Amino acid sequence: MAITKAEIVTWLEKITAVIQENKDYLTQLDSPIGDADHGINMSRGFTKVLEKLPSVADTDIGTILKTTGMTLMSSVGGASGPLYGTFFMRAGTAMAAKQELSGDDLYTLLQSGVDGVVQRGRPQLQDKTMYDALLPAVLALRAALDNGSSIHAAVETAVAAAAKGRDDTIPLQARKGRASYLGERSIGHQDPGATSSHLILQALLDSLENQG
Amino acid sequence: MAITKAEIVTWLEKITAVIQENKDYLTQLDSPIGDADHGINMSRGFTKVLEKLPSVADTDIGTILKTTGMTLMSSVGGASGPLYGTFFMRAGTAMAAKQELSGDDLYTLLQSGVDGVVQRGRPQLQDKTMYDALLPAVLALRAALDNGSSIHAAVETAVAAAAKGRDDTIPLQARKGRASYLGERSIGHQDPGATSSHLILQALLDSLENQG
Amino acid sequence: MKKLINAIDDVVKEQLEGMAAAHPELRINYDPKYVVRADAPVKGKVALVSGGGSGHEPMHGGFVGVGMLDGACPGEVFTSPTPDQMYECAKAVDGGAGVLFLVKNYTGDVLNFETATELAHGDGIQVQSILVDDDAAVKDSLYTAGRRGVGTTVLIEKIVGAAAEDGYNLQQCADLARKVNQYGRSFGMALTSCTVPAAGKPTFDLGDDEFEFGIGIHGEPGRERYKMKTADEITEMVALAIIDDGAYTRTVREWDNDKGEWFEKTLTDDPFQAGDEVIAFVNSMGGTPVSELYAVYRKLAQVCEAKGLKIVRNLVGPYITSLEMQGFSITLLKADDEILKYWDAPVKTPGLRWGA
Amino acid sequence: MKKLINAIDDVVKEQLEGMAAAHPELRINYDPKYVVRADAPVKGKVALVSGGGSGHEPMHGGFVGVGMLDGACPGEVFTSPTPDQMYECAKAVDGGAGVLFLVKNYTGDVLNFETATELAHGDGIQVQSILVDDDAAVKDSLYTAGRRGVGTTVLIEKIVGAAAEDGYNLQQCADLARKVNQYGRSFGMALTSCTVPAAGKPTFDLGDDEFEFGIGIHGEPGRERYKMKTADEITEMVALAIIDDGAYTRTVREWDNDKGEWFEKTLTDDPFQAGDEVIAFVNSMGGTPVSELYAVYRKLAQVCEAKGLKIVRNLVGPYITSLEMQGFSITLLKADDEILKYWDAPVKTPGLRWGA
């Protein structure tokens, strides 16, 4: 079954909820290797997204995602603001005018978002950033869809890949963002951005109630 | 027996020693009702006095005490600096040219010193200051001498009166100096200046080795 | 205790050496310690000298310069300086028009400056001495050593410094200083204590959820202790303690330069009144960042407006501090034309500078 | 956490309101947040805009005024501002001669300012963007996000601000900013951590006998942690980390205003050399009193002299801070005639003022 607009709206609501739940946790992760604000930043941004949602819920999926991106862009700040902002704006542009999404659409949505992150932040794999969770997830989704998985199963695989990518940031020495200033002291800590990226994908999975 | 110049020099040395031993204690007393520096101030001053002593030990008692006063005046600072400075300068002026002291001389020495404290600081009894230890001590000395006590015994009485005066500062509400700003919160604390005054008189007693 | 210091006994000396290195427009003497304008004495100008314990920087040494102090005498940390410093400093700055001592009302400062006044007079220097006693946290003068000298000191040094630069004679400077003192009132609070280097540990202990209300500037505890409140609540308490403060009467000692003796003078400060124009000064105790001072200023402006006081000038920053203490004080100074004229006049010192 | 704040979400807004109340010469916009000169836009003058997380006061808002910035965009505490703030601010200050963005090299600031640059360009505003990356605590740029923008930011804003006032065009302002950045190096240390209001507890824990070496300005831990040392030892470590720092090469992005695209530029900063004249800037991280800064300056002057560097100007005080953090940073800036001319030029802002 196709992913409905309602599920996309639910996705954004669930992101807000899960970010709220994990606000302190994300901020704690950002303490030893950052400036202790990632949870605060994300919570501020998605609280605004939730406020804006009703006004665009009746439009199309592209507009909903673009509005989300612009809202994050103008409310999150920090490194994650323009990155997630670009992620959702690009995803929205790619989904312009759509009222529902196929599995391939979902792949394009996520792939476009990740492309946006790469263009803005120029992360490489193993730099210890959100990209280490996002890229494996998108690749896993593609592979699963290619192997004939259902959308739900494919997203499940993607979430697992994101979780693994998140965990794999722990032993890495950061080469991008604030954590890079710590040099070897960044080793042994989980990247907050990779953690929030996993939560965002987990929220997607939790929203796909209608998918088999 | 008369008090010798050597005993007066010993007195100043013993003050320095006892102030040094009680430096932290005096400073602690100055914490709850002052600015935590009385021991530091007194120690700085008497360390300088000890340095100066050899250069005047061969002069007369008046000069030795005046030099002590001027040294305290220019090295202690705070409230206690000009008060103890004046104390010893006035005491020195009163003992001008003397090489030894009778019991009456000793009374005049202390009484002149206390007069100096009163003129500078204008304390009244029960203001919770050094005066509450000094005045009873001088009065007790006078009374003991009048009753025919030996110098040693009279000073013993004076030290006991100073100790009582010091202890009696505890329940008082301060009306002079920094402690007065605390209003009722100054009640229940022993006055640092009264404490150092008692130590100075105790050192006098300890120096009167030749007195019966 | 963690501080950027070397040996404890050298703290004040080395800080002065750093100041001298950074400010060639100052001349610093080390034995005894005083700071003067490099061009001192300025011929024919009344010289202003203040001093007090160290630990209140930039006050007083940082206020030496054109349009403010001619000399400053730093004592040990939180300990008033000694008469020989004040006397030598007075000799170094006297340009023939006399020296005005500006003395914060602490027993130590008062007693030491009194001795110095007598010494300077004995030396033939024209000298006057004005007491700063503006701390509204001290209620009466009968049962205390009287109101402490706090925030208004900075404003007096600026205003009378400009007047001296403008040619006021010694008597005029003293009269202006007395007036500014009588027009100004202050009140302070602390979020944390501070540590005197020689003591090695904080002067008082304060719970993680408490603040001290009505502190001075020497790390001494305040008159009361409260559970923590919001910036608005605290600012309102502090502001009202100043604005609603009644008339204050006390007897001060001033020096009769002709007779060479002290005389007593009874002074009464009137309360603020709706319609008064004021200079508002929000001061950091040292460890409070200027951002939080602006939160205080915001509420202060609201309270002043509600009370009918018109803020016509302001100063926000760390100017009279207690080492690294967190907290703030507010000073309100009733402003008239003379005061505003000399407030606006140029000043060029390490700690306060404009128009030059 | 004890701070002079009200509701955590209103901290930045209320501090700006206080600033607006205290400084009528500034105009403050709240949605989105930016601070501009009340007389903005100044016709025909290049407009300087900077911005970054709040918590570094007086930077940047306190540096808005004649001879320095035209506009500043404050983010949440320690969080870079957003592109809409920068874009709206640029529109408010553009007097037709273009806008120069001065961007501290933090991923957040860089990414947000890049977006704003594209937006402003799209709107027909002439715009250039110069990165400040002067933190010698960051060794390489290959394996990190590159050197952070720290103390030199203050000096750039002062110097380029004066040049803009003097009629420099956009390209000249950008070239001067790039030069000053390449001539300046900084290094910071912390005695204590600091608490972001929204986080409620200190960013890192530091033992009573430890200090952090090589910190940035966001309360982040430094590169190393040492047992406590004397002021002289610490100052020497910090000074030598700057003076002995080798050549630094990295690739930066600048905006091609004609083509409307980013281009890359490889820049190499040369090490200091004996004989260089320098501006020495000793900065408090917020909670360290100026008295301790002078102890640092004292030793810094000695180290510079031993290394053959001639300090020709200095600045000592809290100018680029990390909330209430105790600690300091040193910035050395190689000075040539152009730099000295614009350093000495008048400046009139809440945070830095002389000659006006």
Ligand SMILES: Nc1ncnc2c1ncn2[C@@H]1O[C@H](COP(=O)(O)OP(=O)(O)O)[C@@H](O)[C@H]1O
């Ligand atoms: N250049 C980059 N590319 C991709 N992600 C990045 C980059 N720099 C930082 N990040 C991500 O941003 C996260 C930090 O976000 P946040 O704490 O909100 O911003 P800031 O670092 O400005 O405080 C990091 O954990 C990392 O995942």
Ligand SMILES: Nc1ncnc2c1ncn2[C@@H]1O[C@H](COP(=O)(O)OP(=O)(O)O)[C@@H](O)[C@H]1O
């Ligand atoms: N007016 C006064 N007359 C007499 N003694 C005083 C007076 N004021 C203060 N003292 C004494 O001085 C002591 C404090 O000395 P010290 O701590 O050295 O100076 P400061 O109070 O300036 O820090 C008090 O404990 C008190 O005994």
Ligand SMILES: [Mg+2]
């Ligand atoms: Mg962060």
Ligand SMILES: [Mg+2]
């Ligand atoms: Mg004391």
Ligand SMILES: [Mg+2]
């Ligand atoms: Mg003292």
Ligand SMILES: [Mg+2]
């Ligand atoms: Mg941040």
